[in-house]
Amino acid sequence: MSDFVEVFKMILENPSPLLICMVVSVLVIYKSRDLLDIFFQLKDINKKRIIQRLEETKTLSEKNYLDSSLNRNYDRFCEEAQIHAIIGCRYCSKEMAKYILTRKNISRAIRIYHRVKDNVEVKDGKIMPITPMKNWRIKLNS
Known part of the structure; x- marks a missing residue:
């Protein structure tokens, strides 16, 4: 056991570039799925926020006392805004x-x-x- 500890101390004191590359590559492979999930979440977060905001305004509009013509125009506006948010071009x-x-x-x-x-x-x-x-x-x- 003491031999193992001495070898480990020697490796920590004098690390080789190959060992560092191997450790980094093992960590990246181990965490690659988490890294990809974070990347995809950051990519879609803006679209999700816009769609969520439009859905909230839609639910608020249902509670308002708008007459039918204004309500239809507002629904059309929300639908177009959601489509523009999904496509990414207004x-x-x-x-x-x-x-x-x-x-x-x-x-x-x-x-x-x-x-x-x-x-x-x-x-x-x-x-x-x-x-x-x-x-x-x-x-x-x-």
Whole structure:
């Protein structure tokens, strides 16, 4: 037992870089799941806060004494605000939001939308580029 203690003291007094790397890698592997959970929670916390705030205002609006026309407008406003919070762009049209939310992989569709949102527009439920390709470019691509 005393030999083990002496070896341990020697390792602590003169640590090698390989030993330090091994210890750090073992700790990272051991805690990787917790680190990933923290990363994903930080990523989604802003969206959750916005949606929670809108749901609270919705429940408060149900307790208010608004007439039917004002209540319908307020409901529409809350619905649009929730869609904008989910998509992450307050200028997203309702048609585009419906298109994005009907995709199989919604998170990928949102990323693609943010990448190309300045170059496309929705016309009659179809996504069209703002500046169409020139004929020579279409021929070159084909």
